[in-house]
Amino acid sequence: MTESNFVDYIKIFCASGNGGPGSAHFLRTRTNPRGGPDGGDGGKGGDIILKGNKQLWTLLHLRYTKHLKAENGDGGSRNLRKGANGKDIVIEVPLGTMARNAETGELICEVTHHDETAILLPGGRGGLGNDHFKSATHQAPKFSQPGEPGMEGWFHLELKILADVGLVGFPNAGKSTLLSVISAAKPTIADYPFTTLVPNLGIVNYHENRSFVMADIPGIIEGAHEGKGIGLRFLRHIERNSALLFMVPVDCKDINEEYHILLNELKQFNPELLDKPRLLAITKADLADEEIIAGLKENLPDIPWCFISAIKKTGLMKLKQMIWDTLSEQ
Numbered sequence: 001m002t003e004s005n006f007v008d009y010i011k012i013f014c015a016s017g018n019g020g021p022g023s024a025h026f027l028r029t030r031t032n033p034r035g036g037p038d039g040g041d042g043g044k045g046g047d048i049i050l051k052g053n054k055q056l057w058t059l060l061h062l063r064y065t066k067h068l069k070a071e072n073g074d075g076g077s078r079n080l081r082k083g084a085n086g087k088d089i090v091i092e093v094p095l096g097t098m099a100r101n102a103e104t105g106e107l108i109c110e111v112t113h114h115d116e117t118a119i120l121l122p123g124g125r126g127g128l129g130n131d132h133f134k135s136a137t138h139q140a141p142k143f144s145q146p147g148e149p150g151m152e153g154w155f156h157l158e159l160k161i162l163a164d165v166g167l168v169g170f171p172n173a174g175k176s177t178l179l180s181v182i183s184a185a186k187p188t189i190a191d192y193p194f195t196t197l198v199p200n201l202g203i204v205n206y207h208e209n210r211s212f213v214m215a216d217i218p219g220i221i222e223g224a225h226e227g228k229g230i231g232l233r234f235l236r237h238i239e240r241n242s243a244l245l246f247m248v249p250v251d252c253k254d255i256n257e258e259y260h261i262l263l264n265e266l267k268q269f270n271p272e273l274l275d276k277p278r279l280l281a282i283t284k285a286d287l288a289d290e291e292i293i294a295g296l297k298e299n300l301p302d303i304p305w306c307f308i309s310a311i312k313k314t315g316l317m318k319l320k321q322m323i324w325d326t327l328s329e330q
Contacts, residue, residue, distance in 0.1 A: 007059045008159040013067045017045025017086035019124035019147025020073035037130040042147045045123030046070030046086035052111040056094040076129045096162040102154035124148030163215035166241030173247045174283035177310040179216045235269045243277040249284045277326045280305035286312045
């Protein structure tokens with residue numbers, strides 16, 4: 001998916017429908033010229049509804065749909081006929097979409113499952129017809145209820161990608177290369193920083209028809225939590241991953257130090273991210289001989305780790321096993 005086609009944050013205006021007014025009608029027939037009240041109720045206004053769709057990966061389809069207005073309910077009529085309900089507006093969104101009030105930032109709802117629905121704005125209730133207000137002492141009420149007005153407002157829709165394992169690393173750490181080798185995903189790959197400008201998802205097949213979803217999150221740099229680089233734009237996608245796979249190249253100055261810099265960026269952005277299971281893959285292992293690798297093993301973080309080479313396709317089965325074992329414990 002190209003950068004221009006990946007949209008994970010939009011602002012839209014929504015308005016639910018007004019409820020229809022109740023009817024203040026009286027029964028009048030040739031045989032009953034002075035019948036009682038028979039006004040029907042008004043119809044309910046249409047809702048604004050979010051619906052999860054697993055086939056969607058972006059909010060691109062809403063980029064040019066800034067205003068959404070549901071139908072108003074119809075008014076009631078004679079013979080106790082209820083007005084028709086207004087048509088709902090159903091907004092299909094990718095799984096992991098959150099809706100917030102644009103003014104207060106309050107979380108309204110979130111959608112994480114296919115076909116899951118959440119009402120963003122309820123439509124107004126229809127008014128009661130005059131038939132509801134008749135009594136022994138007031139047999140001919142000439143009034144009815146108006147319908148309730150709908151609701152409206154600006155909302156932010158924010159997408160946080162759902163994946164089993166998220167790849168965390170500095171630019172050019174080999175994240176996209178790994179994803180392209182162990183899944184069918186085809187991210188852009190080049191030998192310079194910030195090749196990846198949008199998150200990429202890939203399904204990694206394990207043995208016996210087992211699989212898990214891996215997300216390649218665009219590279220983080222030191223200070224990303226403060227808005228430097230493009231890290232702040234995509235750090236939120238890491239929040240929905242079940243486990244985090246830190247990726248550090250074997251030719252960096254200090255693997256342990258680079259891991260802790262990445263860890264600190266996540267902590268500064270959201271301390272709860274440190275509660276997720278963490279794994280470490282030392283990439284580009286084909287650039288080091290066995291003696292160098294043996295020396296590096298003596299100073300690695302105290303988390304599950306392995307050395308891999310996506311180019312030479314070495315260590316990949318061990319990596320899959322390590323990820324699968326971690327996810328299984330979850």
